[in-house]
Amino acid sequence: NAGVTQTPKFRILKIGQSMTLQCAQDMNHNYMYWYRQDPGMGLKLIYYSVGAGITDKGEVPNGYNVSRSTTEDFPLRLELAAPSQTSVYFCASSYDTSGELFFGEGSRLTVL
Amino acid sequence: GQQLNQSPQSMFIQEGEDVSMNCTSSSIFNTWLWYKQDPGEGPVLLIALYKAGELTSNGRLTAQFGITRKDSFLNISASIPSDVGIYFCAGLHPNAGNMLTFGGGTRLMVKP
Numbered sequence: 555n556a557g558v559t560q561t562p563k564f565r566i567l568k569i570g571q572s573m574t575l576q577c578a579q580d581m582n583h584n585y586m587y588w589y590r591q592d593p594g595m596g597l598k599l600i601y602y603s604v605g606a607g608i609t610d611k612g613e614v615p616n617g618y619n620v621s622r623s624t625t626e627d628f629p630l631r632l633e634l635a636a637p638s639q640t641s642v643y644f645c646a647s648s649y650d651t652s653g654e655l656f657f658g659e660g661s662r663l664t665v666l
Numbered sequence: 667g668q669q670l671n672q673s674p675q676s677m678f679i680q681e682g683e684d685v686s687m688n689c690t691s692s693s694i695f696n697t698w699l700w701y702k703q704d705p706g707e708g709p710v711l712l713i714a715l716y717k718a719g720e721l722t723s724n725g726r727l728t729a730q731f732g733i734t735r736k737d738s739f740l741n742i743s744a745s746i747p748s749d750v751g752i753y754f755c756a757g758l759h760p761n762a763g764n765m766l767t768f769g770g771g772t773r774l775m776v777k778p
Contacts, residue, residue, distance in 0.1 A: 558708075585764065594675070594770055594771070595770060596672075596754060596768035596769055596770045597709070597754070597768040598768075599765055599766070602764070602765065604764070613765070644709070646708070651758075651764035652697065652714065652716075653699050653714065653756060653757075653758045653764075654699070654711055654714055655701075655709075655711065655766070656711075657708030657709050657710070658708050660706075660707070660708050
């Protein structure tokens with residue numbers, strides 16, 4: 555059982571470049587989330603999805619986009635990378651709204 | 667938005683010591699959760715609390731949902747080197763749907 559799989563694990567971008575962080579889960583969870591983690595700041599919710607075809611903004615959505623065409627996949631798109639988007643990004647999924655999340659291993663993004 | 671104040675920010679203890687950390691807020695929460703993040707990994711759920719006053723144990727870990735619904739604490743007894751990591755509290759606010767609020771984390775270091 556792979557759980558939540560994120561790719562890539564590391565990436566360096568130049569300012570203005572775009573990229574997509576991939577996230578897939580094999581637990582048939584309806585709920586999926588993208589968080590960013592900055593040092594000492596905990597985790598901030600970027601976007602979330604309650605099921606295929608449904609997405610909604612979290613606390614810090616600016617500069618990001620998401621899509622949810624299947625239950626399994628929830629990619630996060632950065633269109634014009636900025637240094638402020640340097641962070642570690644975590645994808646997570648859950649079976650319900652209990653708060654019990656399963657996290658991926660993270661993707662460390664550096665924008666120079 | 668809701669904020670969770672987690673303390674202490676870091677702790678450096680001797681193996682075998684007990685550890686206590688807590689999380690407070692000015693808002694009430696319906697659910698409190700404690701996650702642990704090992705270096706280079708995503709957070710993993712340790713304990714979930716769903717009822718005010720609830721006290722729950724998981725091995726050497728004990729957590730409580732404060733009676734005012736505005737706080738929670740986590741205790742670790744007889745610490746061991748593998749307890750090293752960052753511990754996050756998280757809460758579900760009644761008006762936040764299924765969006766978790768995370769505390770800033772407590773970094774625990776254990777000296778053998």
